Amino acid sequence: MRPAWCPALLFVWGAGCGETADGAMPEAPGASPPMMVVEPPKTNGDDGMPMGNGQDASLDPDPGPKPDAHSGGQAPEPDASDTPDAAAPEPEIESPPALLSQTGLYADIGSETLADGVVTYRPRFELWSDGAEKRRWFYLPEGTQIDTSDMDKWRFPVGTKAWKEFTRDGVRVETRLVEKTDEGWELIAYIWREDGSDADADDLGMENARGTPHDVPGTTLCNSCHLGQPDRLLGISALQLWHDDGDMTVQSLMAEGRLTNPPAGPPTLPSDPTALNALGGMHANCGSCHTPEHLEVFDKADGLILTLPYGGSTDPTQAPAYMTAVGVAVDNALGDLPERIAAGAPDQSQLFYRMELPPGDEDGMPPTAVELPNTELITAVRTWIEMM
Numbered sequence: 001m002r003p004a005w006c007p008a009l010l011f012v013w014g015a016g017c018g019e020t021a022d023g024a025m026p027e028a029p030g031a032s033p034p035m036m037v038v039e040p041p042k043t044n045g046d047d048g049m050p051m052g053n054g055q056d057a058s059l060d061p062d063p064g065p066k067p068d069a070h071s072g073g074q075a076p077e078p079d080a081s082d083t084p085d086a087a088a089p090e091p092e093i094e095s096p097p098a099l100l101s102q103t104g105l106y107a108d109i110g111s112e113t114l115a116d117g118v119v120t121y122r123p124r125f126e127l128w129s130d131g132a133e134k135r136r137w138f139y140l141p142e143g144t145q146i147d148t149s150d151m152d153k154w155r156f157p158v159g160t161k162a163w164k165e166f167t168r169d170g171v172r173v174e175t176r177l178v179e180k181t182d183e184g185w186e187l188i189a190y191i192w193r194e195d196g197s198d199a200d201a202d203d204l205g206m207e208n209a210r211g212t213p214h215d216v217p218g219t220t221l222c223n224s225c226h227l228g229q230p231d232r233l234l235g236i237s238a239l240q241l242w243h244d245d246g247d248m249t250v251q252s253l254m255a256e257g258r259l260t261n262p263p264a265g266p267p268t269l270p271s272d273p274t275a276l277n278a279l280g281g282m283h284a285n286c287g288s289c290h291t292p293e294h295l296e297v298f299d300k301a302d303g304l305i306l307t308l309p310y311g312g313s314t315d316p317t318q319a320p321a322y323m324t325a326v327g328v329a330v331d332n333a334l335g336d337l338p339e340r341i342a343a344g345a346p347d348q349s350q351l352f353y354r355m356e357l358p359p360g361d362e363d364g365m366p367p368t369a370v371e372l373p374n375t376e377l378i379t380a381v382r383t384w385i386e387m388m
């Protein structure tokens with residue numbers, strides 16, 4: 001059994017969790033800064049404050065001055081000679097804040113009134129989360145723009161925030177936050193209280209939270225996917241927001257002058273709907289890891305790219321997933337299947353084999369964050385491979 005705090009993915013990757021910070025994964029060649037820090041999430045003494053920050057700061061090329069003790073990093077050991085200082089000023093709100101109500105999502109959490117400038121949105125291709133219902137919100141500070149000079153890698157200004165709420169079997173379980181601060185990115189989950197009055201930050205995660213089968217990931221696990229984008233946000237992109245569904249789309253951002261380089265037109269996508277279905281589904285469910293940006297995974301899976309670019313080709317055989325998988329040999333031929341994808345033959349394809357393994361199997365893909373099979377995507381990929 002892995003220790004409770006050991007993120008499943010690191011365990012699966014064999015990074016182990018019996019180690020300390022010294023057990024950090026080897027850096028990918030040329031990778032700078034380190035792609036992932038493997039260390040037990042920092043325990044936070046007894047003040048109940050989240051400590052997600054230290055970790056993310058270490059991912060930032062220039063994390064700037066170290067935050068003080070209560071915003072993460074190395075909190076000093078409590079000193080026996082320290083006496084509580086009644087005259088100390090109220091601590092400022094931590095980053096990330098301890099309560100969801102302090103993150104800027106709601107003007108009034110009780111009535112769920114959103115704060116000014118917070119908009120709802122929906123990505124075109126969604127991440128499967130065992131059928132949980134999700135709601136998403138985004139905040140771009142007033143007067144700022146998203147740097148869209150690279151349409152596949154948007155860059156966001158300091159102060160940007162996104163939230164995603166998960167409801168499972170009718171129970172609102174958690175709301176996740178990704179926030180860009182001047183010290184780097186914060187990723188953390190807030191677990192809802194029983195009475196629904198607020199939600200508490202929890203950087204260690206929780207299995208079967210709020211009496212549901214839903215597992216809340218710890219901050220280390222967030223990064224295992226979110227490092228797939230240099231600026232962390234995975235579903236707020238040109239590809240994902242070019243549609244007519246939701247308050248925020250590429251078109252609405254363009255109309256408001258929020259993009260430094262507005263795209264000249266809609267994305268160029270594979271014209272075949274069966275291929276698009278499979279490739280779009282893999283973009284969301286596999287592409288956060290299987291991308292050159294995520295050197296750690298990219299190296300291990302030897303250049304397998306499962307993202308869909310904004311300005312790609314209408315010819316599905318030119319899609320990165322096709323080019324890096326069809327007829328390409330795998331390193332480790334599990335199930336005696338030597339090709340990543342054997343054209344026309346899903347059951348001879350390593351990629352399909354690994355998707356079909358039951359969630360939780362250590363060789364299954366995706367390797368984390370699912371307990372129920374994503375049958376829609378499995379069917380889409382099967383149909384796509386069959387028609388090749």
Ligand code: HEC
Pocket residue numbers: 123125126127128136162163164176177178187188189216217218219221222223224225226232233234235236284285288366368369
């Ligand atoms: C298995 C990979 C994976 C893990 C683990 C994961 N995420 Fe995400 N997350 C995604 C993908 C893919 C999207 C975009 C698609 C969507 O929203 O359905 C996303 C979207 C989000 C969004 C909306 C903004 C955005 O990036 O598009 C937030 C906020 C978020 N995640 C926070 C977190 C936090 C905080 C954690 C850890 C507590 C976490 N996520 C863990 C893959 C992951």
Ligand code: HEC
Pocket residue numbers: 009013224225282285286287288289290296297300301302304306329330331332340350351352354355363365366367368
């Ligand atoms: C959280 C990150 C992550 C996600 C999400 C993910 N993978 Fe992987 N994948 C890995 C890692 C790490 C490896 C290398 C280790 C291994 O082979 O298990 C890998 C290996 C693979 C391989 C073997 C490649 C080779 O040539 O050896 C295939 C095929 C694959 N993944 C397909 C998928 C598919 C399809 C999805 C989505 C349904 C997916 N992966 C989602 C991390 C991920």
